């Protein structure tokens with residue numbers, strides 16, 4: 597096995613190839629809604645990994661980009677997860693409109709930061725190590741195809757949890773931060789729609805025949821809001837309500853949309869159990885309630901084991917002469933949630949560094965491409 601300095605030199609000389617891979621990943625439309633585009637990215641990555649000795653398979657979904665799973669080594673032993681997603685938030689046509697561009701050390705293009713750069717970092721860290729004879733851990737690469745829409749049309753969230761079992765640590769190559777923040781904790785987010793159905797009646801002629809859906813909604817909206825528990829890190833916000841048609845009719849229908857933020861999976865489980873009870877109970881005889889989850893992104897829980905892993909990683913970075921990292925918690929979600937849910941210590945935001953993901957201003961720091969590949973290689977050599 598080569599020394600860390602040899603590995604770093606190999607990464608530096610791979611820079612032109614890395615830039616070319618990064619460009620090819622950015623210059624194609626693969627928004628979450630473009631299944632064909634996302635699946636084509638999966639095929640390209642498969643073609644990259646197989647010659648390195650990975651066994652590649654896919655979890656296939658009808659209405660979402662497939663999830664790539666690539667395994668290297670003896671998977672019965674504790675393995676390292678390297679993860680991320682292949683989809684972007686950008687519509688078809690964006691790749692042609694503003695292709696991969698490098699200017700003054702900044703790289704732009706759709707998904708350049710979130711997270712085509714991170715995928716490139718991961719691929720070349722692994723390639724460099726394996727070509728140098730590294731075999732410290734078995735590896736499992738998991739790349740989702742529909743992260744940006746919270747896996748709303750696939751089983752990817754539960755497939756993630758199944759794939760994560762048995763791992764000893766995980767690195768997620770999501771959007772890196774320019775201040776070298778490494779994410780140990782992310783809030784989860786879920787949104788629900790409640791529909792209330794009652795009996796309409798004339799407000800003057802026969803109000804006693806009416807069953808007000810709005811009245812039912814009012815009782816239940818207060819019940820939902822009361823589920824907020826700041827100490828637990830769970831908030832419930834009834835953000836939009838609507839009901840009825842005219843003032844002189846007992847409203848037959850009403851609906852509301854509710855946003856829930858949570859720090860722990862126990863928090864969202866408590867709220868969902870309460871939502872079921874709220875749905876099943878009745879304040880106004882004759883009014884029925886239905887509840888539907890519209891989006892859900894799990895919480896990346898702050899594990900003590902992630903903190904311990906981070907401390908070791910800081911020491912490795914210092915030894916390798918790489919920038920000092922700091923542990924941070926952020927509001928935005930990632931698939932790290934489904935890895936920490938299985939108790940696997942996880943460091944997130946290991947990808948290229950930059951700003952403004954999900955917008956046309958998105959940019960990534962060119963120099964962070966090799967810097968972050970070196971960080972990953974060092975961690976896999978030393979942790």
Ligand SMILES: [Zn+2]
Nearest residue numbers: 710711770771
């Ligand atoms: Zn992302």
